[in-house]
Amino acid sequence: MATDIQNLGSFVWTIAEILRGDFKQSEYGKVILPFVVLRRLDCILAESKDAVLEAEKSLPDGVDEATRDMILFGAIGGNVKVYNLSRFTFDKLRGQDPRQLHDNLVDYITKFSGNVRDIFLDKFLFTDQLKRLKDGGILWNVFERFCEIDLHPDSVSNLEMGYLFEELIRRFSEISNETAGEHFTPREVIRLIVDLLIANDDEKLTGRGIIRQVYDPACGTGGMLALTEEALKDFNDAIRVELFGQELNGESFGICKSDMLVTGHDPEQIAFGNTLTQDAHAGKRFHYMLSNPPYGVDWKKYQEPIKSEAENMGFDGRFGAGTPRISDGQLLFLQHMISKMRDDEIGSRIGIVMNGSPLFTGGAGSGESEIRRWMLENDWVEAIVALPTDLFYNTGIQTYVWLLTNRKPANRRGLVQLIDASGERFWKSMRKSLGSKRREIPEEARAEIVRIYAGFLNGDSGESDVSKIFDTEDFGYREIRVERPLRQRFEVTDEGIEALRDSKPFQRLDEDEQDRLLEFLPDVLGGENDTSPNGVERGLRKIATMAKIKLGAPLKKAIVAAMSVRDEDAEPELDKDGNPVPDPQLRDHELVPLTEDWHDYMEREVLPFVPDAWVDRSYTDARDKLVGRVGYEINFNRYFYRYVPPRPLEEIDAELKALEAEIAGLLKEVAA
Template sequence: MKLFETKQMNILQYESKIWATADLLRGCGIKESEWPSFMMPFFALAMIESRLVRMFDDLKKEIGEDAFAKIHKDDLYDLIKDKGQGYNIFIFEKSQSLTDICKNDKSFEIDFDAYLKGFDGETRDLLGVDASEGEKFLDIKGVITKLKAKKVLFSYTKLWAEIDLKPFNNSEITTLEEHIKRKWADISAETAGEQYTPDDVIALIAEIIASKIEESDTLLKIYDCTCGGGNMLFGVEDRINQKFKRLTQTYGQDWNDALYALAKIESRFRPDSKIEHGNTLVEDKFYNEEFDVVIANPPYGVSWKGYQKDIENDKTDRFKYLPSISDGQLLFMQHLISKLDSVGMGVVVHNGSTLFSGDAGSAESNIRKWMLDSDIVEAIIQLPTDEFFNTGIYTYLWVLNKAKKAHQQDKVILIDASKKFAPLKKSKGSKRKEVDEVNRLDIVATLNAFQDSDYSRVFEKEFFYFNKQAIMLTNIDEQGLTFEEQLPLVKDKSGEMKRVSSIKLPPIKIAQCDIVLTEFSITKYDTLQYGDLSNYYMSAIKPLVSQFDYKEHPLVITTQDSKYYYDADQETLIKESGSTKEALGCGKIIITASYKKATKKLAERIEVIVSLTADYQKDYELIPFHKDPATNQSAIEAFMARYVSKPFVFLENVVGVELNFNKVFYKPEILRSVNEISAEISVLDKALKKLEAELAL
């Protein structure tokens, strides 16, 4: 480990030198947010050349200098091609590097163009050497055009040529790449919603995975569906390889052109690594593969509206439910679960919304329920705030496991690792903390102990379930009466006696404050008689009726023999006949109006209907869940009996799932005693009096 850390420190000395190339970009007026697009292709050049030279030197040693010198050019090409790491005419046939190209400023542009075109076809595509339309990946051609216009192409290329990475191996170069890409992510405006995974989180993920796997002669397949530039995918692989002799193979996919190109270039210098370009959610390039380990840090809060139809028409059966279109995190989660083999495990980084967004019955809640029902969630680990480079929010590791041990089955452990960090001596953007090695090992030990501790709790999975019980309340007045009791009973088609839904009144006048509807037809009680009925209905009656509110303002319905109105103080309908007032119970006054064209039997008219109905109100109660159906129903009924006093009927019950860290780990602030506060006030009071006395002197 010490040797690895020393080598890591050696290569990180180049970080400042690489970043110094941006000084030239700043000097010629290139915006900071554009620096990554100028630096990426040249950093890729430095990585490719160093690795090709290293591979070439190793090949010479393997074959022997004398034998190597006798190899025909075509045979040499085949030998190098078999390595699958790329080819360059200048490096392999002319023994020239980018440094040599930069020695002559007079012929530089011609030589540099020939050097770039001397790469194999795939490398040229990834660098964007011949890019015109469509995918440009690193678009070095476009960058060169801009640098030429600024008249700094030669000086900029020369700076990169001075960065010699040849002494370092693949893993060490990957470490440097991770640090450089982190800085790019920190300044790039294109990374909104995408969080670059810092080294310490990658190390924690690797430790978790390492604790779940064993030495074996079988291949360990690791997959990242949003691999970006490959920092997490390759970082986890390197750390696994430090701990195990087991062979590993990495698979990744990303749709960001430049980051994909960086990951693809990196993959060529790793044993049988496979990186594909494209949107994982729309086109899974590894549709026929399953994996031992899945990892990902998918974008947070990013809309999938742009490819909504593709997701809705997906035929792979990987998406059980479709979450809110504004955030695709749980789409990636479902995809990753579908990629696990029968005993696979995974670690996925999410923000807090995946824990609690969406009400019971929503897609988000249903996805969480499906995951817990499937018993695939082993743990959720809350990381400290200020852990990621461009956000200060809490983030969470979901630990998935399809081979949970017997004592873990149907259970989930929550680990509050929000305090398990060491402060950085110097902030890196928004990152002010890191989960250092001591804390990483402690977290992993807590995960595998799978028991309650100061910062962990184990729960039956049903602990996170809850009933959202819908009920239809019948509101009552101050006397406990409801208008429902006034509704007549009639036989329905089956012969069962049921109450009608309302009683219709024959009004001769409807009034609310100074708003009055009058002149009802004597022969048709609910019809208003006016001149131009169609225009009058649209301009006056329709907007007027929509304003009527029987609770906010007194609304009086006058019939031939009575008046009806709602008494807000008693919350009841009143029927007033002469000097007699009768409370009818809590109910509603509903007024509707509609325009009717003339028919053969009826004239053109405006029909106004007044109905008295019971005051029904749909409501929901959130009630703890029990996995036994009979116990669950009894608990619901006991809850209703205790907390709901109005008449009601049960409607649908929906089971939701929410994982609430605050609820589990909340520690109330311990308030000081009254005596302690009084004593402190007394001391302050004496001090004030002393000051007043001194001022009076």
């Protein structure tokens, strides 16, 4: 099938040669993609054209739009939710005067049912492209080539159409240097996510009268939705699957909605717009949710409504756990999906593929860490699967599938399974790379990953190298602030003088005041003078009197900072209450596992080496108010690190000598 689709994609691609010169390469998709959709709809509706036109003639006067649509949909038969009231089809248009083709095509497009007409006019802006084709004198040539393609469902299935769209989008993205991965996910990755989502749901999906609602908040062309439905139907052909989604890209939305129309789904359940700022499915809850949100895409221009929702609505909104850094919005999508989990006996399951950033970016107290904390403390994270690199069309980076549910089985409660499926046993090289995609997950490897997950295999099950199970608290730590006393002496040096000259409080003095201060400074505070904190304070008051300068707190602080020299042998400085003054330069932070008491950690890891250290008890967590800030991170490398010993020196030396000999031989050939 893949070869046939590539051949069909190559044929469609030849149409781009006609566009060359009249359209930029980055604009090819604006013509070809809507034409493919139009041809697909034409092939589907051609057989019922006469029946629909007859049904339209028999409609009673004053019939409302909903009734009209119902009658005309019925005239087509099946689950198709689109009709066309133009007298034309592609075959009939082909027989008309070529000079009238533009007007006839506009008539054809504008007489679709409203749910499709809006796609062509508002999302594809197709009439604008038709005018450009007409003005360039190439409209007939392009139309003729599309007439040669048979896109009837008997020839090209809905699944194959999805592949065709992906093949075309990938090619258009490559030539225009755009990110194809924002539009779709490789099919074997989607199949893996779907298989993982339903792996242990056999009992829940067995029987008749079962309805499952599936949602993708960044649905692109609808590939994830389509494959989820296919998998559920394969398991139980009596199941009813309702698909929901939202998409920001107009062309991808148009393709997805068109697919819903011809497969019998409610097209109104696919919404257009920004999911993060305009939730088109507010209040809805879903059984299965899956997504591949954009990686590393900033949300700066959308930040105002998102932060407003987080601050004003808290956990009554979608982002109560916190917001990640402005440069990456992946965790916003995940929080959005969690907000749509069903609170019933069945609950919900989520599968989302993200890069490594959501696993460990952000320290204790950061937005990312607080989101991870919220998910783990609520025990929603069931498993995380590390995928091979070079799987996606627009990036070769490492990606991870997160699996979440609010209805964990008893044996998984309080636990998280990590699966490292990045090794060679889980992928094979492709014969021909597709963009950055050089590898794929074969079917047997996908089955193996699902087996490891479904079996909840741990190290003691013979999978210690790829699957490990942890308590949720194992990923948490408490960041404590460790202080050491300030030990310093006061010394007037040339370097200190220069540092003082560069300070802003000193520069605010007029020139005479600066000179007087520098004149008295060495005599009063240098040499054998008392350089203890109290002695320095007395010396500064003396300088102020002698130089007739008002020494405010900022200037005093600048003088002390410039003339202070750290001295490990000096006595610790004490505050007015007799407590050691902490040295900011020696301040450190220790990450104490949540499973351990920080007192014990200090006794073992810190005090034997720096016995004068202490923990700043004012450095507390904003939520539990205990000493230290709580953080969570999931570091796959820490848990699955494999030591690879270096090669023997003799082997490396022999290889270098062989290379030297080869280079010498090549140089002789050049010289000859």
